[in-house]
Every structure is written in structure tokens, then in C-alpha cells.
Amino acid sequence: MGQHRRDLGRHISRRQLIGTSSAAALAAVLAGCTGGGQSSAGNGGGGGGGKNGPLQWWDQFRPLTDLFEKDLFGAYTKKHPDVEVERRQMPAADLGQALQIARRSNQLPDVHSTAGLGSSTAALVREGWFQPIGGFVDVAGSPVGDLLYDGIHRFDGEIYGFPAFSGRWHEHAPWFNTALLQQAGVDPEEEPATWDDFRAVARRITQGTDDGVFGMVIPMKEPPFLDTLVNKFAMTAGAPGPGGVDWATGEYVLDSQEYVDAVEYLVSLQEDGVIHPASASMGPRDARARWAAGQAAIYPWGPWFIGGLLVDEPEAVERGVGVWHIPTPQTARNFIYEAPQPGTFWVSAESEQPELAAEILLQMTTREFQAELAAAMDVFPALIDVVADADVHPAYARCATYFQEDIRFGPSPEVGNPGVARVNSEMRDVHPNVGEIAQSVLTGSASDIKGELARYNDKLSAERERALKAVQEDGAEVDLNAWVFANWDPNTDYDQTAYGQR
Numbered sequence: 001m002g003q004h005r006r007d008l009g010r011h012i013s014r015r016q017l018i019g020t021s022s023a024a025a026l027a028a029v030l031a032g033c034t035g036g037g038q039s040s041a042g043n044g045g046g047g048g049g050g051k052n053g054p055l056q057w058w059d060q061f062r063p064l065t066d067l068f069e070k071d072l073f074g075a076y077t078k079k080h081p082d083v084e085v086e087r088r089q090m091p092a093a094d095l096g097q098a099l100q101i102a103r104r105s106n107q108l109p110d111v112h113s114t115a116g117l118g119s120s121t122a123a124l125v126r127e128g129w130f131q132p133i134g135g136f137v138d139v140a141g142s143p144v145g146d147l148l149y150d151g152i153h154r155f156d157g158e159i160y161g162f163p164a165f166s167g168r169w170h171e172h173a174p175w176f177n178t179a180l181l182q183q184a185g186v187d188p189e190e191e192p193a194t195w196d197d198f199r200a201v202a203r204r205i206t207q208g209t210d211d212g213v214f215g216m217v218i219p220m221k222e223p224p225f226l227d228t229l230v231n232k233f234a235m236t237a238g239a240p241g242p243g244g245v246d247w248a249t250g251e252y253v254l255d256s257q258e259y260v261d262a263v264e265y266l267v268s269l270q271e272d273g274v275i276h277p278a279s280a281s282m283g284p285r286d287a288r289a290r291w292a293a294g295q296a297a298i299y300p301w302g303p304w305f306i307g308g309l310l311v312d313e314p315e316a317v318e319r320g321v322g323v324w325h326i327p328t329p330q331t332a333r334n335f336i337y338e339a340p341q342p343g344t345f346w347v348s349a350e351s352e353q354p355e356l357a358a359e360i361l362l363q364m365t366t367r368e369f370q371a372e373l374a375a376a377m378d379v380f381p382a383l384i385d386v387v388a389d390a391d392v393h394p395a396y397a398r399c400a401t402y403f404q405e406d407i408r409f410g411p412s413p414e415v416g417n418p419g420v421a422r423v424n425s426e427m428r429d430v431h432p433n434v435g436e437i438a439q440s441v442l443t444g445s446a447s448d449i450k451g452e453l454a455r456y457n458d459k460l461s462a463e464r465e466r467a468l469k470a471v472q473e474d475g476a477e478v479d480l481n482a483w484v485f486a487n488w489d490p491n492t493d494y495d496q497t498a499y500g501q502r
Contacts, residue, residue, distance in 0.1 A: 053084075054084040054085060054086040055083065055084065055085045055086070055110045055111065055353055055356055055357060055360070056086055056088075056109035056110045056111070057073075057085055057086065057087040057088070057109055057110065057111045057112070057345075058087070058088045058089075058090070058095060058098070058099070058109045058111075058112040058113070059087070059088075059089055059095070059112065059113045059115070059345070060089065060090060060091060060092045060095050060113060060115040060116070061089065061113075061378060062089055062308075062311060063304065063307040063308055063310070063311050063376055063377070063378050064373075064376050064378055065089060066376075067372055067373065067375075067376045068087060069087065071369060071372050072360065072363055072364065072369065073085040073087070073360070075363065076359070076360050076363060083356065085360070088109075092115035092116040093116050094116070095112075095113070095115050095116045096114075096115060096116020096117045096118065097116065099112060099114075099116070099117060100117070103129070106350060108129075108348040108349075108350045108351075109348060109351075110347065110348055110351035110352075110353055110354075110356075110357045111345050111346070111347055111348070111351070111357045111360075111361065112345065112346065112348065113344060113345055113346070114342075114346065119425065120342075120414065120421055120424055120425070121152065121160075121161065121342050121343055121346070122151055122152070122155065122414055122418070122421030122424075123421055123422075123424065123425040124346075125155050125160055126421065126422070126425075128349055129346070129348065129349060130160050130161070130346045130347060130348065130349055131160075131347050131348070131349045131351065131354055132155075132158035132159060132160050133159060133160065133161070133347055133354065133357070133358035133361065134154075134158055134159030134160075135158075136354060136355040136358035136359065137358045137359060137361070137362040138362075139159045139162050139362065139365070140159065142162070142362060142365040142366075143365050143366065143367055143370070143383055144162050144163060144164075144365045144382045144383070147162070147163050147167075147340070147341070147382055148162060149340050149412070149415050149496070150415055150418075151412070151414040151415040151416075151417075151418055151420075151421065152339075152340055152342050152343070152412065152414065152415060153342070153343050155418075160343065160346060160347075161342070161343020161344070161345065161346050162343055162344075162361075162365065162382075163340070163341035163342065163343060163344060163382045164344035164345065164364045164365075164373070164381070164382055165341055165344055165373075165378075165379040165380060165381060165382055166341060166379065166380040166381060166382050166383075166384040167338050167339065167340050167341030167407075167409060168338065168380065168384055168403045168404055168407045169302060169303050169338070169379055169380055169403055169407070170228070170232055170302065170326070170336055170338065170403070170407065171225070171228050171229070171232070171300070171301060171302045172228065172229050172232045172233075172300040172301070172302075172326055173300065173301065173302065173303065173305075173323050173324070173325075173326060173399055173402065173403070174198070174216075174298050174299075174300050174323065174324045174325075174326065174327070175291075175298065175299050175300070175301055175305045175306075175321060175322070175323050175395075176188065176297055176298045176299075176321070176322050176323070176324070177291065177294065177296075177297045177298075177316075177319065177320065177321065178319075178320030178321065178322050179294075179319050179320050180205060180209055180213060180294065180297040181205065181297060181322075183208065183209050183210075184204050184205040184207075184208030184209050184297070185204065185208055186201055186204055186205060186208075188322045191324035191325060192324065192327055193325070193327060193328070193331055193333075194327055194328060194329065194330060194331060195265055195327050195328065195329050197327065198327040199265075199268065199269060199272060199274075201215070202215030202216055202269060202272065202274035202297075202298065203215065203272055203274055205274070205297045205298070206272075206273060206274045209297070212295060213294065213295060213296065213297065214273075214274060214275060214276040214277075214295065214296045214297070215269075215272075215274030215275070215296065215297055215298060216269070216274060216275055216276070216296055216297065216298035216299065216300070217275065217276040217279055217282065217287045217290050217291055217295070217296035217298075217299050218266075218275055218276075218279045218282075218287065218299075218300065219279065219282045219283050219284045219286065219287040220279045220280045220282065220439060220442055220443070221279075221280060221281055221282050221283050221286075222283050222284065222435075223433065223435030223436045223438075223439050224435055225284060225435070226266075226434075226435040226436075226438040226439050226442075227433060227434045227435030227436075227438070228435075229266070229300065229438075230259065230262045230263055230266070230434050230435065230438050231244065231262075231434065232326060232336055233261075233262035233265060233266070233326075234256075234258040234259045234261070234262040235258075235334060235335070235336050235337055236326060236327070236328040236329065236333070236334050236336065237257075237258040237261050237262060237328070237329050237334065238258055238334050239253065239256060239258035239259065240253070240337065240410065240488075240490070241336070241337035241338075241410050242337050242338055242339050242410050242412075243339075243410075243413075244259075244434075245413075245483050247410075247411055247483070247484065247485040247486075247488040248484070248486060248488075249484065250480045250481065250482070250483030250484040251461065251483075252457050252460055252461050252464075253457070254434060254453055254456060254457045254460065255450065255453040255454040255456070255457040259434070259453055260449050260450050260453060261329065263437070263438050263441055263449045263453075264449060266438060266441075266442060267441060267442065267449075270442055276290060276295060276296045278290070280442070280443055284301070287299060288301070288305075288308065288309070288312075288313070289312075289313070291316070292309060292312075292313035292315075292316035294319075300326070302379070303377075303378070303379055303380055303396065303399050303400070303403065304377070304378045304379055305321075305323075306321060306377045306393050306395060306396050307376055307377035307378045307396075309321070310377065317393065321393070321395055322395050322398075323395045323398055323399045323402070324402075325402050325405075325406060326406065333406070335406060335407065335408045335490065335491070336406050336407045336408075337407070337408055337409070337410030337490075338407055338408075338409060338410065339409065339410065339412045340409055340412060340415070341382065344364075345361055345364075347361070365382075367383060367386060370382065370383040370386050371386045371389070371390045374386050374387045374390035374392055375390050375391045375392055377392055377393060377396045380400050380403070384400060384404065387400040388400075408490070408491070408492060408493050408494075409493040409494055409495065410488070410494055411485040411488055411494045411498075412494075413482050413483050415499055416482060416485070416499055416502060417477075417478050417482040419471065419476040419477055419478025419482060420478060420482050420483075422471045422474075422476050422478070423464065423467045423468055423471055423476075423478060423482075424467075426467035426470050426471055427463050427464060427467040428463060428467075430456065430459045430460045430463050432452065432456065433456060434453070434456065437449070437452045437453060437456060440452075468480070485498075485502060486502075487501055487502055
């Protein structure tokens with residue numbers, strides 16, 4: 001995922017979409033895609049292979065290009081020489097727009113990810129984007145069968161997708177440049193466990209290295225990055241998650257002291273002068289490039305960090321890279337909570353080759369392919385235990401260990417009640433959200449952190465209430481209790497058994 005999860009890339013506006021024919025707009029988007037976006041079997045056009053045509057596959061996983069083309073498609077076509085696969089890779093935002101245009105013109109590829117679409121898979125299933133694959137291949141009996149959840153992978157008893165990647169990851173592990181740490185007299189093996197420790201290390205780096213080198217870089221241009229960063233810091237301070245919901249009451253608590261503390265902590269880092277001053281104008285790829293150039297020592301980013309560097313800045317890995325646990329306010333660590341990993345690839349409802357698509361997808365569930373997936377060093381594979389024996393950088397393996405220690409699966413309302421997906425689809429965006437509030441505070445355009453978060457929390461609660469009433473009037477059986485999980489144990493995964501005992 002990595003750079004391709006947040007990379008905005010080139011895009012065309014909504015007005016341009018409305019004013020352009022679907023086929024022409026699709027061609028324009030595909031022509032603008034860069035970075036290894038060629039198909040695996042030549043320069044195929046966009047969308048929808050017929051029964052005897054090439055299988056069309058679109059995704060955003062640039063670092064996985066070789067793996068897909070050699071070990072997934074290549075391995076399958078070697079056994080089935082009559083099969084041809086054409087793949088396009090593009091930045092997430094471009095992919096989402098290309099998929100929207102392709103659907104309007106009946107040119108969807110046979111297989112695609114959902115990056116850039118901005119909708120839950122449950123909503124996309126309900127809107128008829130996909131077709132089930134469980135009738136073609138035995139996903140339930142595969143090595144990832146235990147990772148399937150109703151409302152995420154299984155709908156109305158039919159399996160539509162499965163997780164190729166692990167859900168035990170977040171976007172904000174502190175990756176560091178070992179050479180810069182050593183230049184500042186910081187031992188990379190003595191990780192800063194607490195917020196205060198981390199803040200002190202960032203100051204030491206800024207003060208103990210060459211001019212123009214800062215303790216850390218944060219891509220503050222992107223509110224989604226700041227949103228997840230604040231949420232993760234809030235969880236290390238004891239906030240529930242994922243989603244900023246108090247599972248005892250079902251109410252949003254995005255204005256709780258933990259969230260206030262998280263934003264204030266970011267402000268304290270900025271006031272210390274340890275954050276690269278150009279951070280406000282950087283997106284994630286910009287920030288990674290500055291980090292790779294040695295302008296900052298620490299970059300909080302996801303497990304895909306090394307995989308992305310090896311594609312674009314391999315010399316930065318050769319100079320030395322390491323990773324720490326995400327710091328917490330106190331020595332006693334609180335967990336980070338994530339939802340179960342959704343499906344990664346889906347078979348389009350328009351595909352005339354669903355069985356072939358399902359067969360190729362199933363190859364991703366084998367331990368052999370999962371080990372190869374680990375070696376690509378993107379998001380951890382669904383069978384995360386294979387990382388320990390895979391051919392990976394030691395820091396990547398260490399990151400996998402840290403995330404298994406730090407992360408637990410929290411409740412997912414969509415799994416507990418299918419009506420939640422309808423509510424989420426009905427809900428309109430509320431602004432400014434947590435990331436936008438953090439951005440405005442960090443850039444000096446706002447200062448009332450508690451007040452801003454409280455206003456957002458109230459607006460979000462009101463919008464959920466409106467959406468609830470709307471879907472209830474449309475026949476959905478869902479109410480606020482769908483967000484209540486009284487049997488949640490913050491120290492353990494909320495698994496299938498817990499849903500059954502709710």
C-alpha cells in the first residue's frame with residue numbers, strides 16, 4: 001500500500017468528469033498513469049476482458065509489480081498458457097476515478113482493488129459492483145479462511161473477497177535514519193518509549209546534526225494522514241478504537257481528553273522546532289523523499305516504508321534504516337485498535353471470467369505466495385507469521401513483531417449489524433474533521449483544540465442520528481445499539497466468538 005495508499009497523483013476534477021464522455025475520460029486517466037502502470041502482457045486498453053480475452057486487473061500496488069507479474073500471473077499462465085492477464089497500476093486517487101468512469105461506461109476490469117473509491121466494501125457490494133467468488137473456489141477452506149468476517153468479506157452467506165494482507169498494521173511506526181541518529185549521539189537500540197522520551201530524542205537529533213536536518217518530518221499537507229496520526233496517538237493515551245467510539249455507550253468520543261492530548265502533543269513537537277519546517281506543504285511521498293535525502297531523521301509511516309524506498313530511493317536503505325514502537329504517554333503501553341482487514345481484490349460484477357479471476361486470486365492465499373508477499377515488504381501478508389522466516393530487511397521483521405505486540409482488533413459495527421453499512425453510506429462528510437482540525441492548529445489558523453473537537457463530535461453525532469432515521473424509514477433494522485459492544489475486552493482481539501456472544 002504505502003505511497004500508493006495516500007498518493008494523490010494526477011487527477012481530473014468532478015466538473016471535468018461531468019463534462020467529458022466516460023470513454024474519453026477513462027482514456028485520459030489511464031494515459032496519465034505513471035510509475036509502472038503498464039500491463040503485464042503489453043499495453044492493453046482499459047476494462048472488461050471478454051470470455052476469451054485477457055483478464056483485466058487494476059490496482060495501486062506499485063512495489064508489488066514484479067511479484068504480481070512473475071509469481072502470481074506468471075505462475076498461473078505457465079500452467080495455463082491459454083490465459084492472458086493485463087494489469088494496470090496507478091496511484092490510488094487515479095484508480096478510484098478510473099473505476100468510477102469505467103463503471104459508467106461498462107468498462108470495469110475483471111479484478112480490481114477499491115483504492116480511491118471512498119466507500120466501504122459493504123456499500124459497494126450493495127450497489128452491485130462485485131460478484132461472489134465462493135462458488136468457484138474454496139476460500140473458506142484456504143489458509144486465510146479463519147480471517148473471513150460477515151459484513152466485510154461475506155455478505156448474505158456468499159464470500160466476495162478475502163484479506164491478502166494482515167490487519168495488524170497502522171500508518172505511524174517511527175522509521176529512522178540510523179546514520180543521523182548516530183551523528184546526534186542517539187543509540188538506535190535505545191528506543192524512546194514515552195512521548196516525553198520521543199520528544200527529547202527529536203530535540204537531540206535536531207540540535208546534534210548538521211544544519212538543515214530536523215528530528216522528524218510529518219506530511220501535514222494531507223488531513224487524512226493527520227487524522228490517523230491523531231487517532232493513533234489518542235489510542236496510545238487510552239482512547240477506544242477504531243472509529244473514536246465508546247463501545248460501552250456507542251457514542252462518539254472524539255472530543256475526549258485523549259484526543260486533546262494527542263493534538264497538543266503534535267503542537268509541542270512543532271513548538272520544539274523538531275518538525276521539518278516545510279512539512280505543511282508536503283504529502284507522504286514528498287516527506288519520504290525529504291527523509292531519504294537526509295533532511296529529517298524520523299518519519300512516522302506504515303510497514304510498507306522499506307518496500308517503497310527500495311523502489312524509489314534504495315540508497316536510503318543502504319545507509320541504514322530502523323524502526324521503533326509508536327511512543328505512548330506512559331511507560332505502560334496501551335494498545336492500538338484496528339478493524340479486521342477488508343478484502344484486497346474483488347471480481348467485478350461485469351466480469352465474464354469470474355471463475356478464472358477467482359482461481360488466480362486464490363493463489364494469493366497459499367503460504368508460499370504469502371511468503372513472497374512478505375519479501376516485497378509492503379503491508380504485512382495476511383499470514384503475518386510468515387514474515388519471521390521470509391527474506392526481508394531486519395527492520396521490516398522487527399516492525400511486524402512490534403505491530404503484533406501493539407495492535408488488537410477492536411469491534412467493527414459493520415460486522416455486528418449489516419445495517420451499519422447503510423448508515424455509513426448515508427452519512428455525509430462532516431468538516432472540519434479531526435485531521436483538518438489538527439492541520440488548522442498546526443498551521444496557526446485555530447487554537448481552541450477542545451472546542452473544535454467538541455463541535456466536530458457533536459456534528460458527527462447529529463449526522464449519524466440523521467442517517468439512522470433515514471435508513472430506518474427505508475426499512476433498515478439498525479439503531480444506536482449497533483455501536484454498543486458491552487463485552488469488549490480492550491486487552492484481546494474482538495473476534496468472531498466475541499460477536500457471537502455479544
